[in-house]
Amino acid sequence: MGETSLLVHLRVNGVDRTARIDSDDTLLDVLRDRLGLIGTKYNCLQGECGACTVIMDGASVCSCIVLGASADGSTIETIEGLARDGELHPIQQAFSEADGSQCGYCTPGMIMSAKALLDSIPHPDEAAIREGLEGNLCRCTGYAHIVAAVRLASERMEDHA
Amino acid sequence: MAVRFAVERPTSLEEACGILAGHPGVARVHAGGTDVLVQARHPARRPDLVVDLARIPGLGEIEAEPDGSLRIGARVPMTRLIDHEAMDRGLEGLRDAMKLVGSIQIRNRATLAGNICNASPAGDTVPVLVILEARVNLVGVHGRRSVPVAEFVVGPAKVARGQDEIVESVTIPCPATRSASAYLRAVRRRAVDLALTGVALRVDDTGEVRVSYCAVGPRPILGARAAALLRGVKPGATPDDDPPAVAAAAEAATQEVTPIDDVRASAEYRRAMTGVYLVRAFRLAHDRLSGSISEPRSQNDG
Secondary structure, eight states: OOBSEEEEEEEETTEEEEEEEETTOBHHHIIIIISOOTTSOOOOSSSSSOTTEEEETTEEEEGGGSBGGGGTTOEEEOGGGTOBTTBOOHHHHHHHHTTOOSSOSSHHHHHHHHHHHHHHOSSOOHHHHHHHTTTOOOSSSOSHHHHHHHHHHHHHHHHHO | OOOSOEEEOOSSHHHHHHHHHHOSSOEEEESSOTTHHHHTTSGGGOOSEEEEOTTSTTOSOEEEOTTSOEEEETTOBHHHHHTOGGGGSSOHHHHHHHTTSSOHHHHTTOBHHHHHHHTOTTOSHHHHHHHTTOEEEEEETTEEEEEEHHHHEEETTEESOOTTOEEEEEEEOOOSSOEEEEEEEEOSSSSSOOOSEEEEEEEETTOOEEEEEESSSSSOEEOHHHHHHHTTOOOOSSGGGOOHHHHHHHHHHHHSOOOOOOSSOOHHHHHHHHHHHHHHHHHHHHHHHHTOOOOOSSTTOO
8 A cells, every 4th residue: 555656846945856756765865865965964864963954845854854755845945055156155154264064064954954043033142043053963063163153154144134 | 675664645534544444564644754754764663654644634723712722733843833822821831842842853843743642751742731631633434532632642652542543633722710831851951852850730820730740650640749739839939938838749749750760860860850840840830820931041940
């Protein structure tokens, strides 16, 4: 009983995409293996580390525990969609300047969570930044530079508003 | 290559129940997927069929019923419910609990119905739903029925749901008197962690108190003794000024729970923390009832 192969239509970083997926594909599998977007990282596969975070219909989610079939009809933003015309997004730029990365593996997910945070709270204080990034683990930085990067990004984005 | 599970995407509850009734293997109902997709990788609870509710209309609403009760559709993500104004009037404890589930990413997909059906002993929303006298509304091939959450959650990962039945919505009755509630938990990390002990407490204008604990037994425990000792009691201006009944209730709380040792904490620690968090939840609920709001910034605020 049930489908084992499905066609899903989704809008990824502003582009309409269609993919044939397996019924047990997660959104992470769809992005990486079906659409070739490997910026989103594969890590705990339990929704506990946030490395796989993308923005789905305006809300941050752990793509590793989103059913691929659920992506049908959805709008997805991944790390690949942030830079425009070769220019880094202010959040990416801030991470670079504030040393918000060491190994970089948590970074795409961390930046997508930061984007989701700043999309809803443009000027978060430190407590709000830390709360906004609660679902993202980093084993390298101790988080201080990440928080500084997000604060720097929020100031820069305010300038552009 | 074989898939781990097939997917069904029914367009009506009737169709969904029929699929569940007729499936010979292990089928799981999918709303947000934050438990199902994790468990799909583990041998013990792996389904071979996932029944996705996304194409069924009418499951995504938060509605005030004519009698004042709140009906929450099975597919409402916790984030949307957290932000809902109905959480301000007596249901603050439910908001407290949902804000502690997983992480923002989890809450953007997770549902109340799913949290109940997963029936983790540490499930944060369940003891709150118990003291709020919430009910799950089930649909099956034989029709509809409504069951109190307190009776529906039977044990770890076990709910009183027939194979063909789906939770369509959760109903929270309108409190008969003005009331306030709170949920606090002892926990190691601020997010993506499980309660070591969780205390849900409700107090109303008549001085009536209801208490329930999670993570200290196979399913939420009703805090009958602590609640009885706190009836009509008001907290002092500071914890040092609390009337003796508060300490007595804290002691009673430690005795009416049945925690176990596990990788996260010892039974002894959980038992002791139950008393501590009972007092904190009591103070918070009373502050909310009296209007001198003190919203905790973090779990560690006394």
